[in-house]
Amino acid sequence: MSGASGPASGNDGGRPPKAPSSQGRPAKAPSSQGRPAKAPSSQGRPAKAPSSQGRPSKALSSRARTRLAAGTLLTPFFALFTVAMIVPVAYALWLSLFTEKQSGLGFDGPRTVFDGLGNYAAALGDQAFREGFWVLLGYCAFYIPLMGGGAIVLALLLDTALARARRFFQLALFLPHAIPGLIAALIWIYLYTPQLSPVVAAMEAGGIGFDFFSSEGTLPSIVNIALWEWLGYNVVIFYAALQAVDRSLLEAATVDGAGNWRIAFSIKLPLIRSSLVMVLLFTIIGSLQLFTEPLILSRGSGSAVTSTWTPNMYAYSAAFERNDYGLAAAASVLIALVAAVLSFAVTRFTNRKEARP
Numbered sequence: 001m002s003g004a005s006g007p008a009s010g011n012d013g014g015r016p017p018k019a020p021s022s023q024g025r026p027a028k029a030p031s032s033q034g035r036p037a038k039a040p041s042s043q044g045r046p047a048k049a050p051s052s053q054g055r056p057s058k059a060l061s062s063r064a065r066t067r068l069a070a071g072t073l074l075t076p077f078f079a080l081f082t083v084a085m086i087v088p089v090a091y092a093l094w095l096s097l098f099t100e101k102q103s104g105l106g107f108d109g110p111r112t113v114f115d116g117l118g119n120y121a122a123a124l125g126d127q128a129f130r131e132g133f134w135v136l137l138g139y140c141a142f143y144i145p146l147m148g149g150g151a152i153v154l155a156l157l158l159d160t161a162l163a164r165a166r167r168f169f170q171l172a173l174f175l176p177h178a179i180p181g182l183i184a185a186l187i188w189i190y191l192y193t194p195q196l197s198p199v200v201a202a203m204e205a206g207g208i209g210f211d212f213f214s215s216e217g218t219l220p221s222i223v224n225i226a227l228w229e230w231l232g233y234n235v236v237i238f239y240a241a242l243q244a245v246d247r248s249l250l251e252a253a254t255v256d257g258a259g260n261w262r263i264a265f266s267i268k269l270p271l272i273r274s275s276l277v278m279v280l281l282f283t284i285i286g287s288l289q290l291f292t293e294p295l296i297l298s299r300g301s302g303s304a305v306t307s308t309w310t311p312n313m314y315a316y317s318a319a320f321e322r323n324d325y326g327l328a329a330a331a332s333v334l335i336a337l338v339a340a341v342l343s344f345a346v347t348r349f350t351n352r353k354e355a356r357p
Contacts, residue, residue: 096329148283151238173236176229177232218304238272245271288338314331
């Protein structure tokens with residue numbers, strides 16, 4: 001009994017030495033009390049309030065700097081746009097509302113009076129002004145298909161792997177565009193004149209007789225000059241767009257057995273649709289501004305081009321031959337409206353077509 005109780009007492013006697021370990025847990029109280037000691041750090045978070053409030057101020061300052069930089073860069077453009085575009089358009093609108101009338105027997109000179117929409121009615125009622133738009137319609141029917149189709153074909157030929165001396169052909173095609181329209185028209189008048197032109201002499205030697213200044217030959221002659229000037233410019237635009245096409249798509253189509261024609265019309269042209277629309281839009285606007293070529297051709301002997309052959313020539317004649325600036329301004333505003341309507345129609349049509357699945 002005493003031996004059994006001896007170990008027990010020894011066992012009980014061994015537990016008290018562990019008391020320090022059991023009391024060691026409270027000894028961790030300083031660490032548990034150390035957590036409240038972090039109160040300064042928890043109280044330090046509100047101390048960051050100035051920095052948290054400083055961030056919006058920095059963001060605002062960066063936004064202000066960005067806006068200031070954007071405004072500084074855009075101000076010259078808007079200033080030039082206002083001076084070169086908005087002010088002339090506003091002045092043309094203002095000028096189109098007035099006309100000059102003689103008072104009495106005309107000894108006092110003309111007086112500028114408010115006429116409202118009278119100049120617009122006079123321009124629309126003039127048969128010469130209306131016929132100018134029919135001339136432009138015929139010009140567009142010839143010029144736009146030849147320009148667009150020719151530029152696309154030449155750009156596709158330059159983009160093929162079989163093309164050689166691409167830089168040379170690009171320069172040769174673009175060089176006529178670098179020549180001013182006035183100089184180009186003078187060059188072609190020389191080439192159209194029978195007694196001077198080697199081209200006409202060669203045609204006559206071959207039994208081909210064609211009068212470039214006749215009523216039947218005037219329109220093709222002007223279309224030819226415009227093609228010579230602008231074909232290379234549009235070729236460069238299309239060629240640059242074709243260079244941006246992903247070559248892996250073309251290689252995959254070639255592996256699948258697609259030929260050059262299939263690749264051109266099924267892959268390349270759909271991928272450069274935006275460039276096609278841009279060129280079409282610029283060509284339409286440029287066609288409505290037809291002026292230099294027919295004006296120079298009208299100075300030729302026996303030319304069928306009159307001073308009111310196009311709407312722009314009508315406005316020019318009204319301003320500088322008849323000194324009717326109100327009528328010229330009204331005609332110019334009407335031409336601008338037609339160009340704006342056509343541009344909107346082309347853009348709307350192409351956007352709808354692209355939106356279709």
